[in-house]
Amino acid sequence: MRVYDIILKKRGGGELSGEEIAYLIAGYSAGTIPDYQLSAFAMALYFQGMSRREILDLTLALANSGETVSLSGIPGVIVDKHSTGGVGDSTTLILVPLVASAGVPVAKMSGRGLGHTGGTLDKLAAIPGFRSDLSPEELVGAVQKTGAAVVGQTENLVPADKKLYALRDLTATVDSIPLIASSIMSKKLAAGAAALLLDVKTGDGAFMNELEDAFTLAETMVQIGLGAGRETAAVITGMEQPLGRAVGNALEVAEAILTLQGQGPTDLTALALYLGGWMLFLAGKVSHPQEGRTLLEKKIAGGAALEKFREMIRTQHGNAAVVDDPGLLPRAAVVVPVRAARSGYICRLGAGQVGRAAMLLGAGRLNAGDSIDLAAGVTLAKKIGDPVETGEVLAYLHLNGTSEKEPALTAGRLLLEAYEIGAAPVVEPELLRGYVDRGGRHHI
Ligand code: URA
Numbered sequence: 001m002r003v004y005d006i007i008l009k010k011r012g013g014g015e016l017s018g019e020e021i022a023y024l025i026a027g028y029s030a031g032t033i034p035d036y037q038l039s040a041f042a043m044a045l046y047f048q049g050m051s052r053r054e055i056l057d058l059t060l061a062l063a064n065s066g067e068t069v070s071l072s073g074i075p076g077v078i079v080d081k082h083s084t085g086g087v088g089d090s091t092t093l094i095l096v097p098l099v100a101s102a103g104v105p106v107a108k109m110s111g112r113g114l115g116h117t118g119g120t121l122d123k124l125a126a127i128p129g130f131r132s133d134l135s136p137e138e139l140v141g142a143v144q145k146t147g148a149a150v151v152g153q154t155e156n157l158v159p160a161d162k163k164l165y166a167l168r169d170l171t172a173t174v175d176s177i178p179l180i181a182s183s184i185m186s187k188k189l190a191a192g193a194a195a196l197l198l199d200v201k202t203g204d205g206a207f208m209n210e211l212e213d214a215f216t217l218a219e220t221m222v223q224i225g226l227g228a229g230r231e232t233a234a235v236i237t238g239m240e241q242p243l244g245r246a247v248g249n250a251l252e253v254a255e256a257i258l259t260l261q262g263q264g265p266t267d268l269t270a271l272a273l274y275l276g277g278w279m280l281f282l283a284g285k286v287s288h289p290q291e292g293r294t295l296l297e298k299k300i301a302g303g304a305a306l307e308k309f310r311e312m313i314r315t316q317h318g319n320a321a322v323v324d325d326p327g328l329l330p331r332a333a334v335v336v337p338v339r340a341a342r343s344g345y346i347c348r349l350g351a352g353q354v355g356r357a358a359m360l361l362g363a364g365r366l367n368a369g370d371s372i373d374l375a376a377g378v379t380l381a382k383k384i385g386d387p388v389e390t391g392e393v394l395a396y397l398h399l400n401g402t403s404e405k406e407p408a409l410t411a412g413r414l415l416l417e418a419y420e421i422g423a424a425p426v427v428e429p430e431l432l433r434g435y436v437d438r439g440g441r442h443h444i
Helices: 003-011 018-030 035-048 052-063 091-101 120-124 136-146 159-170 177-190 211-227 249-260 266-282 289-301 304-315 351-360 405-418
Strands: 079-083 106-110 148-152 195-202 231-238 334-339 344-349 377-380 393-399 419-422 432-437 440-443
Touching (some): 003 035, 018 035, 035 177, 052 177, 052 211, 079 266, 091 106, 091 120, 091 266, 091 289, 106 120, 106 136, 120 249, 136 148, 136 304, 148 304, 177 211, 195 211, 195 266, 211 231, 211 432, 231 266, 249 304, 249 377, 266 289, 266 432, 289 304, 334 405, 405 419
Parallel strands (some): 079 106, 079 195, 195 231
Antiparallel strands (some): 231 432, 334 393, 344 419, 377 393, 432 440
């Protein structure tokens, strides 16, 4: 086999065999195929696309490039969830204990945040003592004990994807649906869960701006999951404005706790219950996602979900007292209000701009490896549809003395620009847009 011939075949729109794809990925991963050949291949693929079968073969080749996690020691159908990335999206923090409290084990491998979207590991780092660096054996032990664990990806999980993603980032080939879908799904398959729910975001703060693209990505990933023998579904949810009212690591942990207490923001609560209902359904616990939702409402109301969060934090060496006293979480030294310059109704609240404002305050990182400020971020007093008077607070900036003045000013400006105030009343954008399951796509 010659790499040149594989590139030429893809460039001409041909369909590659599983052997050709496996050869390419194994060689690239081992360093015997150079970056320049993979770059040419990625660009050919970008323009020519891939068949469903090719995408599955690419995903499996990536997934098998490193170690895979075996969760076979844990009884029950283990379920995982993945979000394509949002602003203020603390649903994983809520869902892991919530779903586990209903008797379905959750073993979740999460990543750190990059750019304006947050990462679950950074949020959990705000809980004093919490360890997300459990070994695969410790992960299995933690899930056996409490039914719930969240850990960081091990170094050797899908190394070929790490290398390929870095290359795509430098060669303008990130936004290709076959490449995105295989990249995400290779990590999910390697992480070992038998059932998987995908939350594909659409809108201003999302990877897929257009609903049609979000559906296509969702369908592609669902086909991969089903093709690999995992029970998989995807929901399409809106990211026109941030989820909930908190954007920032410790701020989102506090909001997740509030939600597990049944006192969270309505949109975040509704989304967590919707996703959780699907997770229970995919794990075979209930016969319909709605039935799962009803069960989870009871777990919140009866305190079981919150108790599961305490247990999970304790098992992962964190201070579980934060659940009863969120004051133990890192807190910013300064909280600055941002006020409305006119009265009216909030008609737009750009999630991307809010995410970037929080990042500038130190809540997120521009480059992998940057350090972050766990206490920093933004809280939103007003969201789309809310009436507002001139001078009323729209949002608060949370920052520490160490934050430099210039980024804080820019963050304030960005936040003001994120809000648009109109004269006429506005209805809140729909959060739930559709789902994709074995039967195909469904609009809501
Ligand atoms: N997230 C991933 O893990 N990979 C992509 O290609 C895009 C988003």
